[in-house]
Amino acid sequence: MAGQVEERADGAKARRRSELRDFLMSRRARVTPAEAGLPDGGRRRTPGLRREEVAVLAGVGASWYQWLEQGRNISVSPQVLDAVSRVLKLSGTERRHLYVLAGLNPPAPRAEEGAADMCEGLRRLIDTWMPYPAHIMDRYYNCVIYNDAAATVLAMRPGTTQNCVLDFFTDPMYRSRSVSWRENAATLVAQLRAACSEHPEDEGFQELLTRLHATGDEFTSLWERQDIRPAGQVHKELDHPLVGILHVESTALKVPARPDLTIVLHTPLPLADTAAKLAWLASPEARRGAMYRVAG
Structure with missing residues (x-):
């Protein structure tokens, strides 16, 4: 029984990390360099910001952000998630979702901008x-x-x-x-x-x-x-x-x-x-x- 519980918990964590990866990649793809205050830099192979650019703008290491987006088992803090949320221009609902996917208690709900x-x-x-x-x-x-x-x-x-x-x-x-x-x-x-x-x-x-x-x-x-x-x-x-x-x-x-x-x-x-x-x-x-x- 204990083994089954641990197996289910491990499966839930794996699914959450997979969702975290997909979520961060999709949010990164929708933010243009101009919206982030960066020079365009010409044609890009993929839309949106690069991982390295998100890391610099959020004030975190490039390798650490890559591990976060890959869904690796790393420690995260609310301060870092808030910085990433700011760079990716997440709404209040999206910010709470990021906290949940990262395994932290989400912040209290706030009125959405424009609501x-x-x-x-x-x-x-x-x-x-x-x-x-x-x-x-x-x-x-x-x-x-x-x-x-x-x-x-x-x-x-x-x-x-x-x-x-x-x-x-x-x-x-x-x-x-x-x-x-x-x-x-x-x-x-x-x-x-x-x-x-x-x-x-x-x-x-x-x-x-x-x-x-x-x-x-x-x-x-x-x-x-x-x-x-x-x-x-x-x-x-x-x-x-x-x-x-x-x-x-x-x-x-x-x-x-x-x-x-x-x-x-x-x-x-x-x-x-x-x-x-x-x-x-x-x-x-x-x-x-x-x-x-x-x-x-």
């Missing part, structure tokens, strides 16, 4: 989710976009902090509607601690925590429990002033091209006729009720 225009597509997504609430938040829980149902049902609106955790603890309108506030508070704080643990030196999270501790003992007591949970699904029970009890399930989703954003979709549960109530709240009749003039 900022995805926000319009994400806005269309949450608008299509109507009549159910949906919103998008950044890594610090700041609300970036929300649809009309999120405003009507969850009381998202101008004039609040526009931070989902801060508003959870400080917005009296939301708190008056949230029947499950106490149970959900413990879950939310545990999810926040998990997010913070992945970015221990991030000043944005530290600033958010300072503001949350200043809200009072409710947050601090929950934070001191040291509970950690991954983001996922949360059952929310709400008491809406126009339609009464609502049961929704929020689901947090990540978009690989925009790891800095989280999409939160709320789905009606088969309780208290929630789906029909949400549909009515999105109707012209309900809108004429001037939602924000209704107390609570």
Whole structure:
């Protein structure tokens, strides 16, 4: 049994080294000398950069880079892989792939260059989710976009902090509607601690925590429990002033091209006729009720 395990591990390493060789050769072939800041040097037998040129530009030995591209069993460091990634003009996804093929833990995902225009597509997504609430938040829980149902049902609106955790603890309108506030508070704080643990030196999270501790003992007591949970699904029970009890399930989703954003979709549960109530709240009749003039 032990021999079979070792044999499979050796086979996996061999396949990974073969993929590393093919990947580096294909990325090297697509970078022209001019793009790398080198003189053209006339006709070349093969497209792209030579191995020696990649080595010089990355600041590594020519033999070492050749061994890397040949998939030999050599030691590599994140610094060297980052230098090679820079020379080969790898995208964030390609850089992570290079780390995996080289046998290192990949760096945290980052938003791809040019992915900022995805926000319009994400806005269309949450608008299509109507009549159910949906919103998008950044890594610090700041609300970036929300649809009309999120405003009507969850009381998202101008004039609040526009931070989902801060508003959870400080917005009296939301708190008056949230029947499950106490149970959900413990879950939310545990999810926040998990997010913070992945970015221990991030000043944005530290600033958010300072503001949350200043809200009072409710947050601090929950934070001191040291509970950690991954983001996922949360059952929310709400008491809406126009339609009464609502049961929704929020689901947090990540978009690989925009790891800095989280999409939160709320789905009606088969309780208290929630789906029909949400549909009515999105109707012209309900809108004429001037939602924000209704107390609570």
